[in-house]
Amino acid sequence: MFTHRKLALAILICLLACYVIACAEGGGYLPASKSNRDLPYNVVLIIIDTLRPDYMGCYGYFRNTSPRMDEVAEQGVIFKNCISQRSLTHPSITSIFSSKYLKTHGVTANGMVLAPHHKVIGEMMSEAGYLTAGFLTKLCSNHFVRGLDTVYCFEYHRFEDWETEDTVTAHALSWLEENQDERFYLWLMYKDPHWDYHPPPPYDTLYDPGYTGPYRGDHQEAQLICRDRIDLSPEDKYHWRALYAGQINSTDTYVGMVMDKLESLGLADSTLVVIVADHGEELLEHGWAMYHGQSIYRQCQHVPLLMRLPAAIAAGSVVESQVQCIDILPTILDAVGLEHPPGSEGESLWELISDPGYPHSSYAFQEGSHGLINSVMRDNTWHYIYNPYWSAPCIDYLTEELYNMAEDTAEQNNLVEVYPALADTLQEVLLGWLFPNQLPCEIDIVLCRSFPGIDKFLVAARTTAGERSSAHLIMHYGNNYQLMQYDPDYNGWSAWGEGTNPGMVTIESLCQGTAQCRPTLSRDMMSDLLIYGSDIYKTPSEIDREKPQTVELWQNRPNPFNPSTGVRYFLPKDCHVSLKVYNLLGEEVTTLFEGNQSAGLQEVSWDATEVPCGVYFCKLSVGGMSRTIRMVVLK
Template identity: 30%
Template sequence: MWKRLVNSRSFYAVALVLMLLAFALSQVRIGTNPRPLASPDAIDQLPATEDLNIVFILIDTLRADRLSAYGYERETSPTLDALAADGLRFAQNMSQSSWTKCSMASMWTAHYPARTGVTRSEDAISPDAKMPAEILQEAGYKTYALWRNAWVGPSFGFSQGFEVYHSPRASPVAPSIRREKPTTGVAGTDWDIVQSAKDFLLTHSQEKFFLYLHLMDVHQYVYDEDSALFGTTYSDIYDNSIRWVDRLIGVLIEDLEERGLRDKTLIIVASDHGEAFGEHGREGHARDVYSEVVTTPLIISFPFRLPEPLVVEAPSENVDLWPTLLDLLGLEPIEGADGRSLRPEITAAAGRGSVDDEVRFAHIDQSWGRKKVKSQPMVAVTEGPYRLVYRSAGRGARRAELYKYESDRRESRRIDAAEPEVRKHMMELASAYLEQEKASWGDAPQIELDDAQLQQLRALGYEVE
């Protein structure tokens, strides 16, 4: 009988299937999520968590609506989706600018651009501004940053509070890596940052740390053969690059797990601005403040797993990010901040309260890179169901565009004529925003960019005088 079975064709077919199945299983990393399951009430207990680490991941140029977790039909972001699936996601988050330096200055200081004064190429964050990294350092955190975007370089004040603020040396780029953006002046890839972060964890995993990673490959449209899943148009390649960066983040999270750090690490994922693909006649960013360039993701993954994803549907802003995190950690707030803690919104999302909408602002000086040209601020004001795009230097109908943002997220149908009183009110809000007093530290200091800095910034694709 055994001999007949061995000699039969079915025996070899079954054996082949079992061998293929065994091989497939061998390629899958089988493990359990190291984080315990907890209710949303555990969020309130974060200040009592001993040795809580913080990993803050900033993905440059990432618009929210290109992530699966935000409803995108393509599977661009399995790692980020997993973070949102048992964590906290802010569904309607906006950045304060579509230009990195202006946006990041507002994010770190929790002040709007009109108050930071960081709106032009030569502006820097005042050394008198107290930054979150300084607050965390005083609370006993080892503060370490890795960056590749020259607009957040130390000369502009972004290193305040960091013991180490490092741009890693570019390693040789593998042949499988592709760069499709016309400007490819940033050497290396985000793998350099991930590898440097792993080196940091190897050395400092026994200390309480705050690790900030500023990733650039989505900005540079970098991807590899494995992430080339979505086509060859400019927009498709953007999606490919999101998939590539998402995988790199997965590598970092796996390293945290292997070191036994995942269940005592808070992970935050955010972006400084989005990217345009012709929605309002332009591609790229740093030119205007329409929704496609300022609608960004904000995801928080806790040291524990929530049984269901917690989604804050109420509007939020990047200027609220650090007031919220410092509040959740039980640390001192940022003095005089425009941003506020979103704890009430988080509580409401957990079914324990309600909140009212507040006015939100986004800002760009449309002449930010031209030193000899007078400032030309462009401001977006969002209040309730409406959004106004206001140009201080505009004339006539072009000066202010009103949209019913609640039902027209792409801002494709102007309603100026139908809502003249709303338009007038929103214009008054924009004017008042631009006229408000500077932050307590005064005017932003200005630095003289040398030739090397100018070359580095131009390599990113910007026109800077």
């Protein structure tokens, strides 16, 4: 008998199914209801991926690429010298959201997740009573959406970027209309002008209509230029930059739509609008790079920062002082009367807006690839880069570089040999910031083993400088070196090295500590890992009890990676194994292993040289069981 209760349950199930389907296709959000009219202002935070300020009209660009953002600058305040903490999206926006440096929050690469004890802006605004929402073309999960009542995500992977941004903007405008009577915090995330450089008409030909060369602005083309170090003609360089500028025009129109909606709803005077980029972009100023992740030059660290709040910010305000992206959160919290979170490392800019002479920190710090390269900027003038180890694929860095940004905005004239004393001073400032009260440090070797028959050895170490020195602990063996990664599962440092007999291994840290060991032969890799994990030696029976009893697939190392990584898994018995890699569309990319394997710990490597950067999934299938991990290729 079909009762009313069953009918109601069936309807509820159908409604939930429709909502799940809508979300899976990029649509759907459930408005929350809060009574919060006593809060002073709304907040709209617009983050634009890969936007260089020197390609915007309000920062002096000769083309009219950003008329609507220029209006925001005219109606509020423009910060002329805002510095990002990392030229990579996930670490940079984590710093914006938490007001913490990478060395504190630990998200040093794309794909990493912020520990829950670090609060982000969405959580703070929600706890204060704001209705919170995010309309996003990327960063649709993990800590980026913590605290948001509404998350609308329409990621760019299967669409042209402008189609994605069209859809996200339309839904954001509808949400504003539905919730205009509430106090809200709204975050908009736009991907363009990030590559691919494919602006929609008319912006695709706006700045270089007569181009007949071979390039379309694809990221695969940019990767090939980098990999093969192809020297482009002046016409080709001009075209790449014209496409990039066109994408800024396109995104500017969406910013204008949001501003128009606030005005039409009568919310413009009561809404703090903040516009910022996560980082900039290299456009062949250094080496062969048309990307950002491997650059620590000003082209990638200098970002636009605009704020508009007619009730509290005087129109036409200009701040020339050097500020940082970690200063944004404290400024927003001051504007709406909320306390700063414990451990906040940024400084509020609120006083600086009304008083340009208000004292502010002279230094801005940036962390580069895996922390192997770092830099400090002083007083909008000097930029010192320290790179004792890292070799970038597209850029030929020197160990030390020093630039006068006031006279050399493109950072082409290295002045280290001209001003050696200044370089030494800035190096001391930089290392003192990286390792406060930790010079010198000591390195403790926990494990130093080689394994027969598999051409690998394992060294585990840690330093008195603490976890942060993960990015500055380097293992040297023979003519090789590699960064040692921190692994919280084993409470120590670990790194795989190649070769069964590496000879003496030297471990060095930027905090001035060194140690040496010679790997000794070991037959049981799993036992060594368990010993390493517990930090004490155990009896064979204890080790036996702790070995996995089922199929286990561990996170690949390193991750993110370029170009190769290792995948380890454990088989409790002899069996048939399938290990495959899939892309975000569920398409098979490659088979890493297919066949029978013996019980025990296994390791397979994947060389991702031929695949584009992005997120991939590695699936281990054994019998009726499967395990999956997420891997990030970073180029």
